[in-house]
Amino acid sequence: MSLSILAVDDSRTIRDMLRLALTQAGFEATTAEDGVDGLETLKDMSEQPDAIITDINMPRMDGFGFIDAVRAQDTYQAIPILVLSTESADELKSRARTAGATGWIVKPFDPSKLIRALNMVAGKGAA
Amino acid sequence: MADIDPMAEIRASFFIECEELLESLQDGLTAMDDGDFDSETINVCFRAVHSIKGGAGAFGLEALVRFAHRFETVMDEIRNGRLEPTRDTISLFFRGADVLFDLVRASRDDESLDDATVELILVDLEALVGARLAEEEAEEAEGADFTPMSLSLDPIDGDDHSGFALMDLDAPLDDPAIPPTSSAPAGFKIAFHPAAELFASGNEPRHMLAALRDFGEPHITCDLSNLPDLTGLVPEQGVVGWHITLETSARKEEIAEVFEFVDGLCELSIEATGSAPALPDLESIDLENIVIPGPRPDDDTPPQDATPEPAPATPPSASSPPAPAKSKDKSTGSAKATVRVDLDRIERLVNLVGELVINQAMLSQSITEAGVPTNSAVGSGLEEFLQLTRDIQESVMMIRAQPVKSLFQRMSRIIRESSAMVGKSVRFVTEGEQTEIDKTVLERLADPLTHMVRNAVDHGLENTDGRLAAGKSADGIVTLTAAHKSGRVVLEVKDDGSGINRERVKQIAEDKGLIPPGVQMQDQEIDNLLFLPGFSTATEVSDLSGRGVGMDVVRSAIQALGGRVTITSEPGSGTTFSISLPLTLAVLDGMVVETGGETLVVPLGSIAETLTLTAADIEQLGADTTLVRIREEFVPILDLAVELGFRTPLEGYEGRSVLLITSEDNSRTALVVDRIVEQRQVVIKGLQESYGRVAGIAAATILGNGRIALILDPTDLIASAGSSGPHSAQPFAIAG
Numbered sequence: 127m128s129l130s131i132l133a134v135d136d137s138r139t140i141r142d143m144l145r146l147a148l149t150q151a152g153f154e155a156t157t158a159e160d161g162v163d164g165l166e167t168l169k170d171m172s173e174q175p176d177a178i179i180t181d182i183n184m185p186r187m188d189g190f191g192f193i194d195a196v197r198a199q200d201t202y203q204a205i206p207i208l209v210l211s212t213e214s215a216d217e218l219k220s221r222a223r224t225a226g227a228t229g230w231i232v233k234p235f236d237p238s239k240l241i242r243a244l245n246m247v248a249g250k251g252a253a
Numbered sequence: 254m255a256d257i258d259p260m261a262e263i264r265a266s267f268f269i270e271c272e273e274l275l276e277s278l279q280d281g282l283t284a285m286d287d288g289d290f291d292s293e294t295i296n297v298c299f300r301a302v303h304s305i306k307g308g309a310g311a312f313g314l315e316a317l318v319r320f321a322h323r324f325e326t327v328m329d330e331i332r333n334g335r336l337e338p339t340r341d342t343i344s345l346f347f348r349g350a351d352v353l354f355d356l357v358r359a360s361r362d363d364e365s366l367d368d369a370t371v372e373l374i375l376v377d378l379e380a381l382v383g384a385r386l387a388e389e390e391a392e393e394a395e396g397a398d399f400t401p402m403s404l405s406l407d408p409i410d411g412d413d414h415s416g417f418a419l420m421d422l423d424a425p426l427d428d429p430a431i432p433p434t435s436s437a438p439a440g441f442k443i444a445f446h447p448a449a450e451l452f453a454s455g456n457e458p459r460h461m462l463a464a465l466r467d468f469g470e471p472h473i474t475c476d477l478s479n480l481p482d483l484t485g486l487v488p489e490q491g492v493v494g495w496h497i498t499l500e501t502s503a504r505k506e507e508i509a510e511v512f513e514f515v516d517g518l519c520e521l522s523i524e525a526t527g528s529a530p531a532l533p534d535l536e537s538i539d540l541e542n543i544v545i546p547g548p549r550p551d552d553d554t555p556p557q558d559a560t561p562e563p564a565p566a567t568p569p570s571a572s573s574p575p576a577p578a579k580s581k582d583k584s585t586g587s588a589k590a591t592v593r594v595d596l597d598r599i600e601r602l603v604n605l606v607g608e609l610v611i612n613q614a615m616l617s618q619s620i621t622e623a624g625v626p627t628n629s630a631v632g633s634g635l636e637e638f639l640q641l642t643r644d645i646q647e648s649v650m651m652i653r654a655q656p657v658k659s660l661f662q663r664m665s666r667i668i669r670e671s672s673a674m675v676g677k678s679v680r681f682v683t684e685g686e687q688t689e690i691d692k693t694v695l696e697r698l699a700d701p702l703t704h705m706v707r708n709a710v711d712h713g714l715e716n717t718d719g720r721l722a723a724g725k726s727a728d729g730i731v732t733l734t735a736a737h738k739s740g741r742v743v744l745e746v747k748d749d750g751s752g753i754n755r756e757r758v759k760q761i762a763e764d765k766g767l768i769p770p771g772v773q774m775q776d777q778e779i780d781n782l783l784f785l786p787g788f789s790t791a792t793e794v795s796d797l798s799g800r801g802v803g804m805d806v807v808r809s810a811i812q813a814l815g816g817r818v819t820i821t822s823e824p825g826s827g828t829t830f831s832i833s834l835p836l837t838l839a840v841l842d843g844m845v846v847e848t849g850g851e852t853l854v855v856p857l858g859s860i861a862e863t864l865t866l867t868a869a870d871i872e873q874l875g876a877d878t879t880l881v882r883i884r885e886e887f888v889p890i891l892d893l894a895v896e897l898g899f900r901t902p903l904e905g906y907e908g909r910s911v912l913l914i915t916s917e918d919n920s921r922t923a924l925v926v927d928r929i930v931e932q933r934q935v936v937i938k939g940l941q942e943s944y945g946r947v948a949g950i951a952a953a954t955i956l957g958n959g960r961i962a963l964i965l966d967p968t969d970l971i972a973s974a975g976s977s978g979p980h981s982a983q984p985f986a987i988a989g
Contacts, residue, residue: 136304137270137307137308138266138267139263139267139304139311140304140307140308142263142266146260146263183300183304185296185300204455208514212310223517223518226455227454227455228514229456230514243514245464247456247460249460
């Protein structure tokens, strides 16, 4: 089953890779380049994405701010949000969780892992 | 289009992104160097290095990852205010940025870099943060997350867990000592009680329970023991729990992975059932280890094989072929949207527009010749067409234009390296970084500019003692500026050194036989001696000189771009090299002339003035040399038609037109032609591919009447005339 994913990352390379990994898995990928862009894109999407992937270190609005802003809106309470970051410090993970992140994946990512995690959080995997 | 490996494309695009990131790093560091420690400035630097690390990790570029990681760690210290950014720190960051640049290039070109240079900076970076870095290093070794990513369409293999750092919920049971081959069916007993916070995190217990089916058929019982009265029920509260038994050959960490994201948001226990609990003591476990050596027992056994009923749905990418998926990039949020275009396509467009300009000119000429009045509909339509053609031409040229900023940043590095080499303290100032210039011109400027900047540091600036003695600041200043001036780009390399020592320059030129001894020369003429081949003022060979490039080569390189280079120098206060360049290599402002029955184009930039000869102005000097008096000066005449072999010298030159050409050495020549036709923009068509280099001829063009005309290279023409013919135009010979 195809999932629609919004991927937010300021690195063009990572965006390209995510798009490739997601489309190869048969998913629909929409990308944005920072938190602000991510929020606008989310608003513009005709249907809510099944899950969101976001980076932490980004200009204008970082990942924490982005997750906060997404969760602040009632309609987006249930969207699973996976953080994809090179960082792995517990302090950052707990900040992300407080903001409302669903999970944390460390970059560089294994595409099959990412897909599995997305399927799991979006409930489309083994259902 | 042929199939292109998408990863190769992303890799190529990664290196382009790296260049951009390195540029913003340079910008940030420059700002910090100027005292701007705004948190966003520091963040920009951090993010640049961080993003390079992230991408490099994805491609398994270990050397790059390693360096970027350490660099980033130090920057993070500054970002968090734990480290004070001193001048030394910033200067180290600049060096770090240089190494990062080299590492990016080396990674791109699959080359390896001299480890010693990299290590040197790493040692310095480590010294700044010392213990903290070592600590992180240890942490990182534990995590071992930096495995390169591989993207493929292969089915997912379920036994690679390198990506998840949080997975080890219960380390001792990670031990491979739990054998799945024992007699009782292997499996797990799982108790899962979500806390309230779990529901706020976007996690859904239902999905996790469903995901367990990947490993086998779970038997799930709902634990309602914590369920309060209906009155005390809070919908968001986690009051329901589950007990699950799962028969599977999967490893515990595979099961734990399902609950990875909810670690800390629930009560969770995963206990192995089957044979494992029967062998609780360590000795037995050790024994098992001896009996089953080698790779993890389940490595070659996919979960499905050992499960009585195969899992109904493995992850989709494994079970179903990838569906054609839409991909939208809505990355338009910040800055300007850009699109990468193959340079060949732009070249083609430039050429086509060139043809359009020619075609427009031809059409315009035919219509005029047909006697159509300019105020007719055709005439005004033509006028509009002319304007449109010009606009299109300009816009197309703009596509190729790039700001000189990247070039200036390269020079900043040259300054750092060369000043360190000669032990001078130099401040580098740039102005007009946003000035745009044709990409090809920009690329070809790098070498000559490098040489000029090195010269400024090496020869232009005094050493610190000398500066202090002259009452100047200890830091020498090298300024690089770019600006648009009357349709050209002017670059200046300026130092605030002692200026050109003209006596010495003249002496050296005499010693080397470049000029006759005792000849009277203007200051400007002496300065221009620096451009003579084989000239070098360095009395002792410093580390920087002796690189085999002289100012003569610099000048040729600039001239080949249709540019000019001039020197101005003020004793005691410095020297300025000024390079004037055309905006593009594709079109040229030219003077169309006729002589000896041929039509030729002379670049407007090389013409100082034009005049018509009168008998009174002409003076004969000996049999071969004719001079023309221009105000108080006598200038030798060069008959263009004779020089190009169109005719033999004329008896008299009254009434002919003269183009006064100023050469780079400031000597002047009166180029005689029969008639000046018009001044116009012409499209340059290269000749070298077909004819090789022809002395005195730069290129060709197609005129409005469809005829081909040669474009002259007057300086080259005069130089070759001076060295070969009787029409010597030079006061002293400059070997060409």
